Amino acid sequence: MPHFLPCCPAMDDHLVIESVAVVVDDGVAPFELGVACELFGLDRSDQGLPVYGFDLAAVTPGQVATTAGFAISVAQDLTPLGGADLVVLPAGSWTESEPGPDLRAALHAAHDRGAHIMAICRGAFVLAATGLLDGRRASTHWRWSEQFRRLFPRVHLDADALYVDDGDISTSAGTAAGIDLGLHLLRRAHGAATAADIARRMVVAPHRGGGQAQYPRRPMAASTHTDTLHATLAWALERLATALTVDELAAHANLAPRTFARRFHETCGTTPHRWLDAQRVDRARQLLETTDLPVAAIAPRCGFGSTDALRANFARRLGTTPTQYRRSFHVGAP
Numbered sequence: 001m002p003h004f005l006p007c008c009p010a011m012d013d014h015l016v017i018e019s020v021a022v023v024v025d026d027g028v029a030p031f032e033l034g035v036a037c038e039l040f041g042l043d044r045s046d047q048g049l050p051v052y053g054f055d056l057a058a059v060t061p062g063q064v065a066t067t068a069g070f071a072i073s074v075a076q077d078l079t080p081l082g083g084a085d086l087v088v089l090p091a092g093s094w095t096e097s098e099p100g101p102d103l104r105a106a107l108h109a110a111h112d113r114g115a116h117i118m119a120i121c122r123g124a125f126v127l128a129a130t131g132l133l134d135g136r137r138a139s140t141h142w143r144w145s146e147q148f149r150r151l152f153p154r155v156h157l158d159a160d161a162l163y164v165d166d167g168d169i170s171t172s173a174g175t176a177a178g179i180d181l182g183l184h185l186l187r188r189a190h191g192a193a194t195a196a197d198i199a200r201r202m203v204v205a206p207h208r209g210g211g212q213a214q215y216p217r218r219p220m221a222a223s224t225h226t227d228t229l230h231a232t233l234a235w236a237l238e239r240l241a242t243a244l245t246v247d248e249l250a251a252h253a254n255l256a257p258r259t260f261a262r263r264f265h266e267t268c269g270t271t272p273h274r275w276l277d278a279q280r281v282d283r284a285r286q287l288l289e290t291t292d293l294p295v296a297a298i299a300p301r302c303g304f305g306s307t308d309a310l311r312a313n314f315a316r317r318l319g320t321t322p323t324q325y326r327r328s329f330h331v332g333a334p
Helices: 031-041 101-112 124-132 142-151 173-192 192-202 225-235 245-251 257-268 272-290 295-301 306-316 320-327
Strands: 019-023 055-060 062-065 070-075 086-089 116-121 163-165 169-172
Touching: 019 031, 019 163, 031 142, 031 173, 031 192, 055 070, 086 124, 086 173, 101 116, 101 124, 101 306, 116 124, 116 173, 124 142, 124 169, 169 173, 173 192, 225 245, 225 272, 245 257, 245 272, 257 272, 272 295, 272 306, 295 306, 295 320, 306 320
Parallel strands: 019 055, 019 086, 086 116, 116 169
Antiparallel strands: 062 070, 163 169
């Protein structure tokens, strides 16, 4: 079954981040680099938010070309990876080639001493090429998922996840999913309140629901079909508390149920029922993080018929209970 929500580490798996190193080389994507800089490279001490040691580490120091046609100046080689708590691999055309022996060795050494390695979008290709993802779950942009599977059959690619946190290594889907992953790591390191404050500064949601399956994997024969389905998804999200059926969704889309189910799977990569369950779990997460409502009151607001159904879905998708999740991620949690 596709994963719509991130694979979370154990809820008590605290992450220590004091220093961050971002690896770049010719062909780095400016936006993905900017995501790392915005999340970890700014001084927000005026708001009482954490400040990190932050370094750019170039495979080849000097002028580093970006995919946007301008260059950045990077003075340091890969040395910062030797002491960083978090190593970030942004996307870009540089990730399309095999990592050289120096980068391969530096990433393995960082991982061996306990650093967390975060890859944004196609940055996952670098990690996979080093063997660090063998036997583990990972995510990357849906556009590159088939290529990733061909190149790295030992990696368990979750092409639907916005991001996958596998404890000491994490990977994200597209660019914006790098923001989602970064905020998730900040939650692990500092708690939900700090992550929410940083998200507020960035004017983004502290947690974005769903997965890549919300977005078309391939062009539809007629764009109006996709537009119609997107309108139906928005309609359903406003009615998660009700017992929606496939027939009702199909009727809203003005399609026969069989046709609707087929087009839904073509567009979203899953069934309507599984999509609804994922959105309901995500709505429950939001309420657990931001309200003091008891679990028994949250379940019906999300469309679950009972607290047992909510707990079962939480266990299956997140590997924890609603109570444990609230204890870790509620905005008022210490």
